[in-house]
Amino acid sequence: MARTTGSDGERTEAAVRQVAVGLIARLGYEAMSMRQLAAEVGVQAAALYRYFPTKEDLLFTLMREHMEGLLEAWSAVRPATADPVTRLAAFVENHIAFHIERRHATHVSNMELRSLSHERLTQILKMRTAYEKELRAILRDGAEAGVFQIDDTGLTAMALIQMMTGVIVWFRPGERLSIAEVTASYLSMTMRLVGATISHGTARPSGRARDAVAL
Amino acid sequence: MARTTGSDGERTEAAVRQVAVGLIARLGYEAMSMRQLAAEVGVQAAALYRYFPTKEDLLFTLMREHMEGLLEAWSAVRPATADPVTRLAAFVENHIAFHIERRHATHVSNMELRSLSHERLTQILKMRTAYEKELRAILRDGAEAGVFQIDDTGLTAMALIQMMTGVIVWFRPGERLSIAEVTASYLSMTMRLVGATISHGTARPSGRARDAVAL
DNA sequence: GTGATAATAAAACGAACGTTCAATTAATTC
DNA sequence: GAATTAATTGAACGTTCGTTTTATTATCAC
Secondary structure: OOOOOOOOHHHHHHHHHHHHHHHHHHHOOOOOOOHHHHHHOOHHHHOOOOOOOOOOHHHHHHHHHHHHHHHHHHHHHHHOOOOOOHHHHHHHHHHHHHHHHHHHHHHHHHHOHHHHHHHHHHHHHHHHHEEEEEHHHHHHHHHHOOOOOOHHHHHHHHHHHHHHHOOOHHHOOOOOOOEEEEEEEEHHHHHHHHOOOOOOOOOOOOOOOEEEEEO | OOOOOOOOHHHHHHHHHHHHHHHHHHHHHOOHHHHHHHHHHHOHHHOOOOOOOOOHHHHHHEEEEEEHHHHHHHHHHOOOOOOOHHHHHHHHHHHHHHHHHHHHHHHHHHOHHHHOOOOHHHHHHHHHHHHHHHHHHHHHHHHOOOOOOOHHHHHHHHHHHHHHHOOHHOOOOOOOOHHHHHHHHHHHHHHHOOOOEOOOOOOOOOOOOOOOOOO
8 A cells, every 4th residue: 555566656647648649549539537547558547647647737738748759840941941842741641640640639539629728729729720820831931932822822732731640540550551551642632733833944835734643 | 586578488599509509609509608608608508408418419409400501402402414524513612602601610620629529529420420421422433434543532531621621710701702712722722632623534544634624 | 774765555525426306387188 | 178198397326526534654865
């Protein structure tokens, strides 16, 4: 009825986070009880409160670190070039890879926003907006350079993000398609969707789709 | 402390459904209490059980009728023609219109699946699969006829549905874009994504994107 | 070894949950 | 207008929830 042999705060906290992501993704935040979480970690419910003051703090921590990870991942691979096609390709590849790798955490970050307090919701949405802004900038640059054919930059960015993130809904590792195949297909669909051309300067006035990249 | 004047079972049940959709969409199924629902309807919690035996029965009813509505809406507008471009355009237009019109119900049907029993989940997923099958058939026919350029029919169908349904996440009526503008943009993006051509017979062997429709 | 501190257990708190039941009144039927 | 049915109330049930408190033991620094 006290500290157990071999107990270690860092290991326990890491276990709590990991189990919580899986449990919330599967059951939902509201449906997961602290007792259930504790049981799967192998600890009493009261022990959780040593690491997270409230259930909502736990949720917020998971979400914030997920979003920070997404922004950092993109920063790490963002190309230095100004070429919109290269930048868009990098964005798509990073987005798909990151979200497939962290399916459960993405599920949590996308589905449980309504369980956050207003203030914390704002914080998460700010990070999300910053991420989407990166994509919009690429699309805008490409449209201005004439290498993309886009009606509405904002709408196209949302459509692309929904399409790409949606991969976590149906994709299961080890099934029919490999991650590489899925990524290649999404890259191809993305380039067609934005009407990407291989002309590196300005697009020709007519027959704009003539040089569509065959990705 | 009994039947109230002017009370009417049909009206009460309709009110319960309508309020429940809004409440579940906003708070989530688990977070919405039966007492809260009853209060918004203007009735005591016990009265709800006259219409829905359990909370889950209520959720299932809302979801089933949403999916039935979706399938019926598509049946009503499905073109008789064999032309894949026309059929795809009709599918996209119907999908966007239906989902924008029933944003809250769509939210419920997409987000609360995990709160259903196994058997009922299977029922809902069966309807969803039937709907997706319609899109896959259009894409397959178009690919075989050479009017669409598609890597993988199943993957493309999922990507399109995620992209289109995602409209409910960011679209708000009366803001920057009208429903007509949004629909036109999504139609354009869809046609480009599947590499639609205006050639009504077979596509030319090379320069396949030359005749991309300028939607 | 001894003292400080970190990590946990065990038990309990009040509140809220979905649901049931008996009582009661409005509307309808004959 | 009496009998029947439809619609609802108010109170209660047992359970579970997030969280707090207190006590107890392992670990670590010296």
